[in-house]
Amino acid sequence: MRARTDGFVPAPDAIRRAFAGATSAELLFFLRQCLERGAFDHALALGDALPDAASEPALALTLAVARFLAGERVDARAGVAELVRTRPTDLNALAVLAEMDARSGDRAAAVAEFARLVDAYPDYPGAQPTLAALLMPGPPYREVLRAIHAALRPATYLEIGVAAGATLALASTAEVAVGVEPVPAPLEHVLPAGARVVNETSDAFFATRKRDEVFGARAVELVFIDGLHLFEHALRDFVHAERWCGRESTIVLHDCLPVASATASRERRTRFWVGDTWKAAWALAEQRPDLRIRTILTPPSGLVVVRRLDPTSTRLDEAGAVIAGLMPLAYPLAPGVWPGQLHVVPNTPAGLAEALG
Ligand SMILES: C[S@@+](CC[C@H](N)C(=O)[O-])C[C@H]1O[C@@H](n2cnc3c(N)ncnc32)[C@H](O)[C@@H]1O
Known part of the structure; x- marks a missing residue:
């Protein structure tokens, strides 16, 4: 009919x-x-x-x-x-x-x-x-990030890669929230009172500033890494950010769970592009068994949640060999096949609780 x-x-x-x-x-x-x-x-x-x-x-x-x-x-x-x-x-x-x-x-x-x-x-x-x-059924990554803020209620928040400000705007509990973004484009979202953007690359930011100048005498409680989509940059962002964290802090990495290998190469060839940031998560899983890594299956490309941080770790200071080893890899997994070492969890309240455990 x-x-x-x-x-x-x-x-x-x-x-x-x-x-x-x-x-x-x-x-x-x-x-x-x-x-x-x-x-x-x-x-x-x-x-x-x-x-x-x-x-x-x-x-x-x-x-x-x-x-x-x-x-x-x-x-x-x-x-x-x-x-x-x-x-x-x-x-x-x-x-x-x-x-x-x-x-x-x-x-x-x-x-x-x-x-x-x-x-x-x-x-x-x-x-x-x-x-x-x-x-990856369930809410998109920004909604999951909102839930992470609600669960952790961080007083200090650092974001690498701000773009229009959609995720920096989620840091409503933070007394100090800093977004690092080299492109000084206008924000499309209203930032909470404690938030500001520093228009620098993350390398320049970490090279020229000390944590105490930026956050006072406090560890950064939550970090979101969503900057340059290249392996060594994302890994370096993690290493630098971890030093500003405490043992109870959380670092979240975006874009480490591609659903299509064409989007996961170093050279950008597609409109939606996650680059080879996934190698940073793989390197962490391989080199830092002391970390607790869980990956929430949230579209479009997952959120890797890293806990049990060690701000004194020097394990990745000499990461040249690790980087050289992973650098030539093309993304090897078919759509929907998830890397075991990233410990994927469902995109549900129970999965989120497990990721933050
Ligand atoms: C995917 S966007 C961030 C999106 C934002 N976090 C959100 O979810 O709405 C990535 C951003 O990283 C910025 N970026 C590029 N290179 C960077 C670098 N070296 N350091 C920090 N940010 C960088 C880009 O300019 C871009 O705005």
Whole structure:
């Protein structure tokens, strides 16, 4: 049964007259207009009135979307699956099939299809965020960070990499919150009273300042590392930040759990890019068994929570060999295969409690 928007659609003759001589591209534009306005029945009426034109793959695909949205999910999906089978390089068909499976609750099929899509074209609109959301169900990282602030209520907070200020704005309990950001762009978020931004690279910041000047005679209780997405930088940020921490402090690293290897290389080749920061987490797990590492499966790329810090540790002072060893690696894991040494925990209140344990 087709869901009708208002029960009336133009007669086939009227449609044929209106679109006599229209090109496929013009028909496609019209169908998109129908979809944007929720007039799925009107789109389907055009397909019925012009069956020859509607067999063109892009039109057939758009009509399948209209059919799916009109409630004929099984038939619509079957048509798209057939398109994918006969046209395996048609990325639009693959994207539609993946989206249909995700919306229908077939998570395993959707993950496989989105993974294939991202592999073929990592920047396909919406593909990576949807794949990440499927593989890491639960709230996105900023919400998890908000929950970490609520649980720890840090009096002192340091953030490396501020961008528009969305995460620095979460430091509402901190009497002193400092964000380090080399690009002096305007903030889009209102910062809490105790927060300020220092426009420097993290290397310059740590090289020229002492903790007491910045935070008074206090350890930094919570650190969020979300700066330059390169292995050695992220590792250096950790080493410097740990020295400003106490044993009860927490350091959180972003972007260490890629869902697609194309986004996880040193050279930026994709719109969404996590770089090779994941190697910093791997190096910590390998070189610092004294640390307690848990990784929350929060989209789009996880949060690594590091506890039981040792501000006196010198273990990574001479990290050249570790860096050289991991540097040539390409991200080796398939989407949804998580590195055991990062101890992933679910993106739930229980997972968060475990990460902060
Ligand atoms: C992913 S954004 C931060 C996003 C922010 N934490 C949030 O979640 O809304 C990364 C930021 O790191 C900054 N950055 C780049 N190189 C840096 C460096 N050497 N030190 C500190 N920050 C750096 C970039 O300018 C960029 O604004």
